[in-house]
Amino acid sequence: xxxxxxxxxxxxxxxxxxxxxxxxxxxxxxxxxxxxxxxxxxxxxxxxxxxxxxxxxxxxxxxxxxxxxxxxxxxxxxxxxxxxxxxxxxxxxxxxxxxxxxxxxxxxxxxxxxxxxxxxxxxxxxxxxxxxxxxxxxxxxxxxxxxxxxxxxxxxxxxxxxxxxxxxxxxxxxxxxxxxxxxxxxxxxxxxxxxxxxxxxxxxxxxxxxxxxxxxxxxxxxxxxxxxxxxxxxxxxxxxxxxxxxxxxxxxxxxxxxxxxxxxxxxxxxxxxxxxxxxxxxxxxxxxxxxxxxxxxxxxxxxxxxxxxxxxxxxxxxxxxxxxxxxxxxxxxxxxxxxxxxxxxxxxxxxxxxxxxxxxxxxxxxxxxxxxxxxxxxxxxxxxxxxxxxxxxxxxxxxxxxxxxxxx
Numbered sequence: 001x002x003x004x005x006x007x008x009x010x011x012x013x014x015x016x017x018x019x020x021x022x023x024x025x026x027x028x029x030x031x032x033x034x035x036x037x038x039x040x041x042x043x044x045x046x047x048x049x050x051x052x053x054x055x056x057x058x059x060x061x062x063x064x065x066x067x068x069x070x071x072x073x074x075x076x077x078x079x080x081x082x083x084x085x086x087x088x089x090x091x092x093x094x095x096x097x098x099x100x101x102x103x104x105x106x107x108x109x110x111x112x113x114x115x116x117x118x119x120x121x122x123x124x125x126x127x128x129x130x131x132x133x134x135x136x137x138x139x140x141x142x143x144x145x146x147x148x149x150x151x152x153x154x155x156x157x158x159x160x161x162x163x164x165x166x167x168x169x170x171x172x173x174x175x176x177x178x179x180x181x182x183x184x185x186x187x188x189x190x191x192x193x194x195x196x197x198x199x200x201x202x203x204x205x206x207x208x209x210x211x212x213x214x215x216x217x218x219x220x221x222x223x224x225x226x227x228x229x230x231x232x233x234x235x236x237x238x239x240x241x242x243x244x245x246x247x248x249x250x251x252x253x254x255x256x257x258x259x260x261x262x263x264x265x266x267x268x269x270x271x272x273x274x275x276x277x278x279x280x281x282x283x284x285x286x287x288x289x290x291x292x293x294x295x296x297x298x299x300x301x302x303x304x305x306x307x308x309x310x311x312x313x314x315x316x317x318x319x320x321x322x323x324x325x326x327x328x329x330x331x332x333x334x335x336x337x338x339x340x341x342x343x344x345x346x347x348x349x350x351x352x353x354x355x356x357x358x359x360x361x362x363x364x365x366x367x368x369x370x371x372x373x374x375x376x377x378x379x380x381x382x383x384x385x386x387x388x389x390x391x392x393x394x395x396x397x398x399x400x401x402x403x404x405x406x407x408x
Contacts, residue, residue, distance in 0.1 A: 001029045003058065004084060004099040004107065011095045014116045015148065024058045025099065027084050031060070047078050061087035064127075085109045092134045093141070093156075094122045121145070122153040132168040135160050136180040136206065139196035143184040146192035152199070160200035169205040177206060178289040185250030190240055191233035209281040210254065212261035217269040225351040226269075228260045235349030243341050251295045252302040252342045253349075255282045259303070278303045298335055301327040302342040309343040312360040317401035317408045320367050321393065333368055340364045363404055370403035371396040 003026050009019040026034070031047045039049035039058060047060045060078040063086050084107060088097040094112040106113060110124050121141055128134055138152060138160060152160075163169065184193035194210065197203035203211040214229030225231050232254065239246075239253035259278025260271045282303050286296045308315065308323055315323070329336035340361040347358050379391040401408045 001033065002027045002084075002101070004101055006088070006099045007091070007096050010098045010100050010106070011112070011116060014098070014113060022056050024056065025061050025084065025087055026058050027061045027082070027087070028080050029060055030080055031078075034058070034060070062090070063087070064090045064130075089125055090127060091124055092128065092131070092137055094124055097124050119145075119149040119151065120153050121150055121156065123156045123159060128156070129159055129163050132163055132172055133176055133180070135163050135169060135197070135200060135202050136172070136177065138200075139193045139202075140180045140184045140187070142196045143187035143190050143193040146189045152196060157199055160202060164200055164202040164205055167205075169202060172206075174289045178291060181207075181289070182247045182251070185236065185240075185254065186245045186247040188240055188244070190236035190250060190254070194229075194233055194236070207285070209258050209261065209285045213257065216260050216263070218260070218271065219269045223350055224353070228257060230351075231349060232257060234351070234354075235345050238349040238354065239342065239345040242345055243338075246338070248295055248298050249338050249341050249345070251291065252299040252339070253345050255285065255299045256302045256306055256342060256346060258282050258285070275304050275307055297328075297332075298338055298342075301335060302339050305339065306343050306346055309340065309360055309364055310347065312363055315406070317367075317397045317404065317406040320364070320400050320404070320406070321371065321397045324368055324371065329368060330372065333372060336368050337365055367400045367404050370399040374399050 003024050005022060006025045007023050009022045012019040031041070034047070034049045035041065038052035040052065042048050042050055042057075043059065047062075049058045050056070051058060061082040061084060062076050062078045063082055064076055084099055088099060088107075088109060091097040094110045094115045096112070097108075097110045098112040098116075099107040101107060115122050121138060123134075138156065142150060142152065181193075184190050187193070194203060194207075197206060198211070198214070210229075210232065213232055214227065216228040217226050218228055218231065220226055223231055225234060235253045235256070236250060239249050243249040255278070257274065257278060258281040259274035259276070261281070262277045263271045263274060279300060282299055283296075285291070286299065291299075305323060305327065308319075312320070324330065324336055327336050327339060344358040344361045347360075348354050348356055374392065374395045376388055376392050379395050380388050383391055397408050400406065
């Protein structure tokens with residue numbers, strides 16, 4: 001029975017990064033031997049155990065054999081005779097197929113350390129095509145590692161295209177797609193996720209509403225990048241820069257312009273009314289992927305209101321109040337604060353405009369704070385029922401006007 005550190009912890013150490021969770025593989029053991037040693041079982045599909053003291057995960061070495069469509073269609077073998085090399089061989093990418101023994105020595109049968117050095121994301125072997133989720137994992141790893149200079153090996157891209165063409169991406173469980181998307185949006189370069197999926201002809205299968213934006217022109221005086229898909233990539237990267245790790249803001253950035261794919265060809269490159277038009281595809285996407293409610297609500301607010309926020313200086317105080325109310329900002333103020341960041345990412349996510357000032361964001365937040373400072377108790381004296389609500393509204397509009405120099 002031998003234990004090895006495997007996967008991301010080994011990879012990250014080679015990259016000079018702080019390792020995240022530490023995962024181990026155990027060779028030559030049985031489930032009963034693990035139980036006898038005090039480990040606690042947690043795996044459903046194959047034997048995984050928690051260390052009795054550290055709580056870290058230890059999985060028995062295993063092989064997998066394809067038995068059906070989708071990422072669940074596998075038969076797992078955890079016989080004690082399964083070797084470390086066989087276990088590493090079933091992994092997705094060479095950079096994740098490196099083990100480290102208890103003395104710190106690397107076991108690297110598939111050249112993962114070499115690919116770390118060369119900054120290449122390469123599949124381990126032909127079994128890569130058996131799991132369609134790996135297409136999304138490749139894209140998500142690129143969202144994380146593209147800033148380090150990583151690229152996907154051409155032969156891996158070719159396999160990903162085969163997988164996309166097979167139609168198996170349609171078998172992916174929505175929750176798993178959302179999990180990969182969410183992690184990509186929280187990474188440093190979400191655009192690499194989109195770019196990698198497009199490179200593999202897979203974006204249309206996974207995010208058709210987003211794929212439809214590529215090739216759609218915009219007015220060059222407002223969008224020097226012209227292509228709406230390119231704009232979305234820039235916006236997602238800017239969102240990651242302004243709010244690192246915030247996948248709520250990332251999802252709203254990704255989806256704020258979906259309506260532009262629906263603009264009639266004879267109207268292009270103008271997109272009049274794209275904010276309202278974008279709500280239907282946004283809701284369809286959110287429903288299909290079972291996106292959490294908090295993400296949906298922020299995304300819909302940003303989709304509907306981003307042009308209003310851009311022209312904040314033209315709005316009357318009463319119009320700002322109504323905007324905040326439509327977003328439920330008096331009960332959920334953080335939603336409006338996040339929306340202001342999404343709008344800033346939209347403005348600065350354009351070719352040549354990444355360093356422009358966006359005063360509308362802080363001005364909206366200041367108006368929100370001024371309105372929130374007025375409470376029902378401040379205006380309730382001598383009033384009851386609807387009178388309190390109307391007095392609160394007028395007082396908050398006055399506070400917004402005073403804070404922003406606007407007329408009521």
